[in-house]
Amino acid sequence: MKKRTLYLIIGLLVVGVIILLVLKSKGVIGGSDAVQVAVDTATYRDITQVVTASGKIYPETEVRVSSDVSGEIVDLPVAEGDSVHKGQVVARVYADIYSSIVQRSEATLKQAQAQLANAQAALGAYKARLDQAKYTYDRDKQLLQQKVIAQSEFEQAESAYYSALADYEAAQQQVKSAQFAVQSAQADLKQAQDNLYRTTITAPMDGIVSVLDVKKGERVVGTAQMAGTEIMRIADMNVMEVRVDVGENDIPKVQLGDTAIIEVDAYNDRKFKGLVTQVAPSSQAVAQQTSTAATLSSSADQVANYTVHIRILRSSYADLFDPKRPRFFPLRPGMSASVNIQTETRHHVLAVPINAVALRNISSNKNQNHATFSNNTDQQEVVFKLTGQNLVRMVPVKTGIQDDNFIEIDSGLQAGDVVVSAPYNAVSKTLNDSTKVKVVPHQQLFEVTTTAPK
Structure with missing residues (x-):
């Protein structure tokens, strides 16, 4: 009887130990040292590289009409928004x-x-x-x-x-x-x-009076050698464009003929198509420079921006015109717009979420128990690949283009490899080779993060 009881106790202890080991291996208990992460699988997909910028809408062709003589405006037969044709009289200066x-x-x-x-x-x-x-x-x-x-x-x-x-x-x-x-x-x-x-001022082109700067009776100043008082602007409202500033890091990606998706604040419910028609060869002045050395030094640290012109394809908003309102133009100068310039598309390439890739110091991870950042040449793009026993392995990778969510992997991974994609703080700092992790769904990881005690 005593032996049977002893065998029973020993059996229960063995079963308990086995259960504990199983639960520990699953991370249910004893997992306080495991890093909670979410994972994704490397798969093939199409990636379109996008350069994002914002700017204003302008007529692609707009002419400033100014006076070449000085005097009083005695006749102003047009109003803002009027349609004019080339050679039409738009203003007269006192001629006596x-x-x-x-x-x-x-x-x-x-x-x-x-x-x-x-x-x-x-x-x-x-x-x-x-x-x-x-x-x-x-x-x-x-x-x-x-x-x-x-x-x-x-x-x-x-x-x-x-x-x-x-x-x-x-x-x-x-x-x-x-x-x-x-x-x-x-x-x-x-x-x-x-x-x-x-003294008789005529329209230099067909178009719409987009801006009228003077009134009848006002005086204007002008000479034949230099531009005088601006009287009005005449624009071709049938061809509109977005002008955006693109930073020096992205401008090499932008080429003439690139397509763009345009969003206009006035039309939140739709997107327009565009085409890059002009890329500025030189940068816009970010700050006004003076002759002082201090100003020149500070200006050197400014990010250079380059103006890019994107024609809005009329076919993408032709339905917004109203035949009953000939003076109505759906897109008007000064409207705010944001653009996604599609600079390159690659089909069926291996990709992972952007957050799965981080720049890490390889030598530091070999010699230390935690990640550090350095400016030396040992820094490299890496991912953390999930292996057996809920451990991760740091894998150097070479990347290609990226879109808003995914980045192309040129080498280092194969389709089907599982990599850590969240949280990014773990990918960029916490994880190392053989770090123990606990895989949880993305939503659960977010919930744990947001409900953590203060």
Whole structure:
């Protein structure tokens, strides 16, 4: 009886030990040292690399209309939102003063032309005198050689000839001066006529008056050499674009012709399609630089941004136009928009969640019991692969492109490998080779994290 009882107790103890070992291996008990993690499986999928940016909507073509002359706006036959065609009169500047200048210039030109005519007539008279003096000089020279006339008589003819020649040459200069005066007067008249013409301002292109900056009666300032007061802007509202700033780390990925998905704040319920049409070759100034060394030093630390133009395909919002409202445009300048530029797509590539990959110091993990970060060359992208006995192994990997959720694995893993994907703090810092883990569902891991005692 005593032996049977002893055997029973021993049997119960053995069963209890076995149960404890099983529960411990499952992490039910004695798992306080195990790190709770969630896992995912490396699988093949399509990945589209995306560059995200935000900006404003603008007409792809918009022209600033300014005045080339100064004066008062006396006529403004268009309003903001009006449709105009090329050559249509959109504004007039007070022209009386310019008309007076034209009249004075015309009078000055006529006066210069009259002076030129007088100079040319005088030149003709001097030419006749010169011809007569030349004839007398040549004749008396022969007579002197024949000793028919006295030396004094020849000298008189010679003096008369050179005097006539000087008068003729002076008359030629007078004609040239008068010609220059006529040319100058003609140029002044043309400039006056141009200024008078510029008092009538016309549309340089077909489009919509997108901005009207002045009112009738206001004064504008302008010259032909530089842009004057901006009167209005005329835009082609049929072709709109988004202009976004892309950082220097992402700009090498963006190429002309890349497609984009555009979200406009005014239309939260839909997405538009776009096409990259222009990538700025140089960066936008992030901060205004001065000549001081301190400013230059701080500016050097700023992130450079590059402007990218993305045309919004009209086909993606054609249904928003209303034939009954010809002046209604669904996309308007100044609207806020965000874009996802699809820079590259790869099909059927091995991928894992982005959070499964971290940059770790390989040498530190070999020599220490915890992860550390370093700036040396030992840092490498790694994942933690789940092995038997609920242990993980650090596996170096090479990655490719990524989207919002997944990253391509070029080498280091095979399809079906199970890797730790959460929490990221464990992947990036806590886990090491042979760290014991307890696998839980993603949702449960989140619940444990959020309900942990404070």
